[in-house]
Amino acid sequence: MASSPVYINIAFEDILSEAVINRLLSQLWPEAVVYKKFHGRGSGYLKARLQAFMKSSKFIPFFVLIDSDNEGCAKRLLDNLVKRTPPSNFIFRIAVHEIESWVLADFENLKKALNVKSGRCPSNTDSIMQPKEYILDLARKSGSNSIRKSLLPIRVGGATQGPGYNSVMVQFVSERWDIGKASFLSESLNRAIGCLKAAREKRL
Numbered sequence: 185m186a187s188s189p190v191y192i193n194i195a196f197e198d199i200l201s202e203a204v205i206n207r208l209l210s211q212l213w214p215e216a217v218v219y220k221k222f223h224g225r226g227s228g229y230l231k232a233r234l235q236a237f238m239k240s241s242k243f244i245p246f247f248v249l250i251d252s253d254n255e256g257c258a259k260r261l262l263d264n265l266v267k268r269t270p271p272s273n274f275i276f277r278i279a280v281h282e283i284e285s286w287v288l289a290d291f292e293n294l295k296k297a298l299n300v301k302s303g304r305c306p307s308n309t310d311s312i313m314q315p316k317e318y319i320l321d322l323a324r325k326s327g328s329n330s331i332r333k334s335l336l337p338i339r340v341g342g343a344t345q346g347p348g349y350n351s352v353m354v355q356f357v358s359e360r361w362d363i364g365k366a367s368f369l370s371e372s373l374n375r376a377i378g379c380l381k382a383a384r385e386k387r388l
Contacts, residue, residue: 190217191216192216192219193219193222193237193244194246194248194249195223195233196224203353203354204357209247209380219244231250241270241271242271245275246275247275252278272383272386273383281315287356287366288309289368290365293360294322297356299328300327303325305369306318308370333348334349335349
């Protein structure tokens with residue numbers, strides 16, 4: 185017999201983070217149905233609303249995901265932002281240093297998706313200060329002209345990414361990203377997976 189749906193609110197910085205949340209929920213909490221979305225367009229809005237999100241989580245679960253943005257220790261940042269024990273329905277996780285570190289952690293599948301033959305697998309993607317740049321460097325080695333045009337900036341000094349960066353990365357996360365493999369190379373992702381599993385167990 186199928187479990188009843190569990191409605192959940194989600195808050196995130198950008199569409200790649202949204203895709204990551206959706207993938208995590210589909211894999212780890214299949215009963216979860218997204219009720220409301222809060223798109224922060226950066227972390228400032230989300231940090232300012234954390235207390236309101238925590239209060240709302242008393243009525244409906246909340247999953248908030250932000251980047252640490254090189255602000256030091258993720259645990260210290262989390263403690264500074266969430267100053268008291270949060271409600272059990274409030275899941276707040278931090279990707280170190282950017283959400284791309286979680287995506288990059290499924291390194292072999294990402295290489296295949298970008299049509300890259302060479303490239304050394306990092307041992308810990310959380311230690312990469314600019315994981316998006318790491319991905320763009322991989323794209324420069326791509327055997328696909330379409331991938332290079334989509335992901336790479338058109339000119340130096342212009343946009344930091346190509347016009348199709350988000351669509352390519354979102355498609356990869358939605359269709360090919362293996363969270364089990366990725367969890368071995370990103371401790372912050374592994375902790376997020378543990379939190380989601382624990383939250384689901386409380387509901388079962």
